Amino acid sequence: MTRQPLIAVVDYGAGNLHSVRRALEKAGASVLLTSEPADLDAADGLVLPGVGSASAAMERLNSRGFADALRDQVGRGKPLLGVCLGMQLFYGANEEGPTTGLGLLDGEVRRMRGDRKVPHMGWNSLDARGESPLLEGINEGSHAYFVHSYQVMPASPEEVRATCDYQGEVVAIVQKGSLVGTQFHPEKSGDVGLKMYENFVGMVRAW
């Protein structure tokens, strides 16, 4: 497409969307923050951001009709980027609440356990696993900013595209087709994160 791709950022009251919007704009997209599921259809790509609790997020997504709309859009292959809690909501069974996420990917979300500080907060280095358009042009070992207390346990190891080490392996990037998720916040990960938004906008352009 020659025009700027339109990316809808799902606004379900999950806090600060300022940086997500600005990062996408810097990456060449025009951005629509929306709390209307009907707006998703016109967008070329979607972002499901997230801070806060999974159960509160799912309540809002369900009650506003976003859950079904997102499943429908993803079913049609539209690129969707889930960030942090947004990625965790891709999965079904979720210990936080507990609640049940969108079920777009198989696996579950568990509280981070073991002898380590929770939340996992700060810059951790990424270990790439296989290819991902999100990681194009990004050096192995680059750091990204994480802040989370729950982690995803994907049922399919081939969907894991990057991990990091936090006294044990933590899944950092997942991908299945045009569905991509990052456990870290690319919009808070400096130039590395901005490059990932560019890569996502590239995926949207290619779709």
Add this chain to the structure above:
Amino acid sequence: MLTKRVIPCMDVRDGKVVKNLRYFTALPDAGDPVTLARAYNEQGADELIYLDITASVEGRGLILELVSRTADEVFIPLTVAGGIRNVGDMQSVLHAGADKTGINTSAATNPGLITEGAERFGSQCIVVAIDAKREDGDWWVYTHGGRKPASRRAVEWAREAQERGAGELLVTSMDRDGTGEGYDLELLDRICATVSVPVIASGGAATPDHLADAVEQAGADAVLAASMFHYGHFTVGEAKRSMRERGVPVRL
């Protein structure tokens, strides 16, 4: 591997950066916050903190405008502390583009605010700042910019703040702040041994060795410094390279 964070802190009054040599005694202006934020980001700062010391109500709007301008161009985490009295104030700074809010006086006088904020925005948004002074063989909490004793022991307050939902603690030694003698490692060690949330060391850093000491000897997860970066004695990058030579994992 998770790296240790280096966090420059900017004291902001009426939308401008100020830096004190002694505790909360303002000195002349040292620059535009956004220019400085951009520079620190380029030097490799891992996060930024704005401590708003604006006294006037009219001045409060300036910090929001400043946060928004900063978040427009700097894509690393930003914490805003100072003058946050209720969830409405938290909402305002988070909505303007901050990632975390720091609360100090309002938390000590109304501890329920920690829980309220954590439930509304998530623990990761709530940084409880503790100003501690050594007196009679223990550390005591002070509020109102270090002017009023809170009649709370710092280590106990740290534990309580965590239990109430703080996602992180910013621990400032009032005895060391502005002295350049290094952090109060004993205070930090005690608090790090007590809580399981990340602890940011603050107060007294003047050299990269001080930063490394807080991590290696006291177990701090992050180190805050102001003057050493502010006056250009060290860049953030120089400090981090020096920390790495000491064996501290940092992002370079």
